Amino acid sequence: MPRRLAWLSGAGGFALSPQVLANGWNMPVGVTDLSREIHSLHMTIFWICVVIGVVVFGVMFYSLFRYRRSRQPQAANFHEHTTVEVIWTTLPLLILVAMAVPATATLKNMYDTGDAELDVMVTGQQWRWRYDYLGEEVAFTSSLSTPRAQVRGEEARGETYLLDVDNPLVLPVGRKVRFLFTSDDVIHSWWVPELAVKQDTVPGFVNENWVRINEPGIYRGQCAELCGIDHGFMPIVVQAMAPDEFDAWLAERRDEAAQEALGVDRDWGHEELMTRGEEVYAAICASCHQPEGQGAPPTFPALAGNPRLQEDLGWQLDTVINGVSGTAMPAFRNTLNPVELAAVITYTRNAWGNATGDVVQPARVAERLAR
Amino acid sequence: MWQVIKSVLAAFFGVQKERQRRRDFEQGRPGHFILVGLVAAAVLVLLVVLLARLAAS
Numbered sequence: 427m428p429r430r431l432a433w434l435s436g437a438g439g440f441a442l443s444p445q446v447l448a449n450g451w452n453m454p455v456g457v458t459d460l461s462r463e464i465h466s467l468h469m470t471i472f473w474i475c476v477v478i479g480v481v482v483f484g485v486m487f488y489s490l491f492r493y494r495r496s497r498q499p500q501a502a503n504f505h506e507h508t509t510v511e512v513i514w515t516t517l518p519l520l521i522l523v524a525m526a527v528p529a530t531a532t533l534k535n536m537y538d539t540g541d542a543e544l545d546v547m548v549t550g551q552q553w554r555w556r557y558d559y560l561g562e563e564v565a566f567t568s569s570l571s572t573p574r575a576q577v578r579g580e581e582a583r584g585e586t587y588l589l590d591v592d593n594p595l596v597l598p599v600g601r602k603v604r605f606l607f608t609s610d611d612v613i614h615s616w617w618v619p620e621l622a623v624k625q626d627t628v629p630g631f632v633n634e635n636w637v638r639i640n641e642p643g644i645y646r647g648q649c650a651e652l653c654g655i656d657h658g659f660m661p662i663v664v665q666a667m668a669p670d671e672f673d674a675w676l677a678e679r680r681d682e683a684a685q686e687a688l689g690v691d692r693d694w695g696h697e698e699l700m701t702r703g704e705e706v707y708a709a710i711c712a713s714c715h716q717p718e719g720q721g722a723p724p725t726f727p728a729l730a731g732n733p734r735l736q737e738d739l740g741w742q743l744d745t746v747i748n749g750v751s752g753t754a755m756p757a758f759r760n761t762l763n764p765v766e767l768a769a770v771i772t773y774t775r776n777a778w779g780n781a782t783g784d785v786v787q788p789a790r791v792a793e794r795l796a797r
Numbered sequence: 798m799w800q801v802i803k804s805v806l807a808a809f810f811g812v813q814k815e816r817q818r819r820r821d822f823e824q825g826r827p828g829h830f831i832l833v834g835l836v837a838a839a840v841l842v843l844l845v846v847l848l849a850r851l852a853a854s
């Protein structure tokens with residue numbers, strides 16, 4: 427009985443989840459020509475299946491009823507009927523071919539990534555996404571921004587619970603965007619139902635897909651490949667905007683990146699590094715090492731009060747930049763820039779009672795990165 | 798020979814007359830069926846490859 431109750435409440439939870447409320451029980455029509463095509467294909471095949479189901483089960487139940495034992499005590503005893511067998515073999519073959527022709531055409535369209543006006547590299551990481559606008563000098567990571575208090579049940583859940591990120595992927599409407607998917611660690615899957623894109627990101631491989639979005643808006647998705655403890659905590663948010671707005675946004679991000687690159691050479695103050703480091707820590711590190719640095723031993727060691735961290739800056743630099751192979755600690759040399767690395771290292775050396783007083787300058791990290 | 802081919806094709810299709818089946822089991826030689834079966838399988842693979850090429854072009 428308790429198990430059945432649990433199952434029922436689980437099913438009820440799914441029925442009331444935002445995804446189901448937004449789309450009903452069906453897949454969404456979506457906001458690209460291709461997603462419409464996929465949806466209509468899906469509906470066509472669905473109705474074919476419904477007709478087949480009704481006919482097959484109709485014949486079955488009619489036979490069960492019509493030839494029941496009380497009416498037909500003597501069983502018929504025949505063996506084969508070649509004509510009928512040929513019909514029930516040929517008919518499904520024709521139906522399958524009839525479904526395969528439009529499906530193949532759509533599939534070909536899906537794989538045609540030529541003539542793209544914008545290339546975006548999507549990299550899955552435990553447990554966030556990284557977006558790289560290739561050739562535009564703009565790249566950033568996109569992490570869950572739903573407050574942890576909501577996860578722990580201390581606050582009421584918001585409308586977009588576990589579907590909010592700090593930096594959404596911004597895309598232009600009406601332009602063909604090519605995605606290149608890969609992963610830094612394990613297999614993830616980048617899934618946004620409204621865009622009809624669900625593509626595995628596989629370490630060491632590059633998968634391709636593309637979209638041309640018709641309507642501006644915010645489209646949400648999730649990782650669709652079980653990838654570890656925070657699999658449910660790496661959502662996707664796509665913000666589609668008009669092309670001129672997008673160009674302005676891209677230019678702004680490019681300026682910011684250039685500004686950040688200049689920041690590597692100047693001397694940073696303790697306070698500004700701490701502020702910046704706290705942001706980076708919350709977005710990148712807190713999911714494993716926990717918001718207060720207490721960690722979750724043995725997999726995720728504590729940073730607060732960690733003697734090695736406080737004594738050995740060189741070791742910490744190496745750990746953060748290059749990761750530790752054979753453990754859950756990834757290399758952040760390509761994920762974070764020198765300013766972010768310096769900030770988060772300064773922060774962890776001075777927060778939660780770690781009182782080294784160290785100020786690690788971005789220039790020092792950059793020098794270490796160059797080695 | 799023609800009978801063997803016909804029976805192999807019927808097997809690929811999945812439907813065979815009981816009369817033919819009996820005759821095959823009484824008169825046929827297993828080696829013939831295996832040989833024709835292998836050739837037919839190769840032809841099927843070739844056909845599917847050609848079809849896929851055609852669809853992808």
Ligand SMILES: [Cu+2]
Nearest residue numbers: 614615649653
């Ligand atoms: Cu994932």
